[in-house]
Amino acid sequence: MRLILASNSPRRRQLLTDLGLAYEIRLREVAEDFPPQLRRGEVAEYLARHKAAAYRPGLAEDELLLTADTIVCLDDDVLNKPADAAEARQMLRRLQGRAHQVYTGVCLLPGDGRAPVSFVDETTVYFGPLSAAQIDFYVENYQPFDKAGAYGAQDWLGLVGIERLEGSYFNVMGLPTHRVWAELVRMEYFAVSD
Template sequence: MKIILASASERRTELLKRIVDEFSVIVSNFDEDSVPFKGNFGDYVIELSKGKALSVAQRVKEEALIIACDTIVAVESAVLGKPSSKEEAILMLERLSGRTHQVYSGLTVMNTKTLEVKCDHVKTDVKFSMLTKGEIRKYVESGEPMDKAGAYGIQGGGGVFVEEINGCYYNVVGLPLNRLNHILRGMGVNL
């Protein structure tokens, strides 16, 4: 059966290649703003990933397994998505400086033949060291934070800010491989 990744993320594509030999990429056109945050981070990222999977499923004619994922950074009761400006990226990084935050990813795997849908989420705790204004400005000027939830990439230059991690590293990168592998095996997909 054909496997489709419903994502524009190069990082997700790179990670999925570690467990799946062949797959296609179809970018979802799901409007993430259509899902209101109601206070539960796990439910929120699942709804986002489900929306992405459904969006792609409506455009696919053949039988396929669609994999969709959405990742957010949570600090206190706030959701930090991708920054819309350099100023917002600076504010996000200042907020994360010297504290522990959570990274949540929602996963949805949909079988278009059987209509079976499996959803789950993963949470990872990430502790940042205290950041100087200069470090933050230099990192933001690199451009790396602009397409990443929470305005940092652990696999890139933002990794130097991470003092401690408790949970799945690949979740922080954007695709929790262990949980995805578990879901796929539960759906009878032998990788």
């Protein structure tokens, strides 16, 4: 099967490349709205499945589509991608000095008619205190407007602000690679010898 990545995220592309997987990028505009009654990890998995459903038409029998969505949750609030610098600063002020959860939902949709496989992975991120100057520097120099929660763990702010993680670092980057790999093996995407 040919792997199709339905994501514009350079981080997801890099992680799949680092796994040694060949893939093709396929992009389409899909609304990222979700029912308000969903909470935390349910939102991420719902969005991954919703994106996959939008790609189902036209998916060839020998293709396997991978969609993913990452959200940041502080308490019960979902912190999506910030609309502008002011919203990014506001999010980072809320996150600093606290623990929050990062959820990535993944959907693997075979083009041969088999049912999609979806799952969600959770990581708890502990931020140390951040000064207003650090937040301003990060937003001005890194412009994290394409990142849920307004930060990237692999960016400057992650390097200076994240004290520890419980769970997968790669999940925070946008793709729980260990879970993706395990599902690809289970789905017999490729053979792995013992």
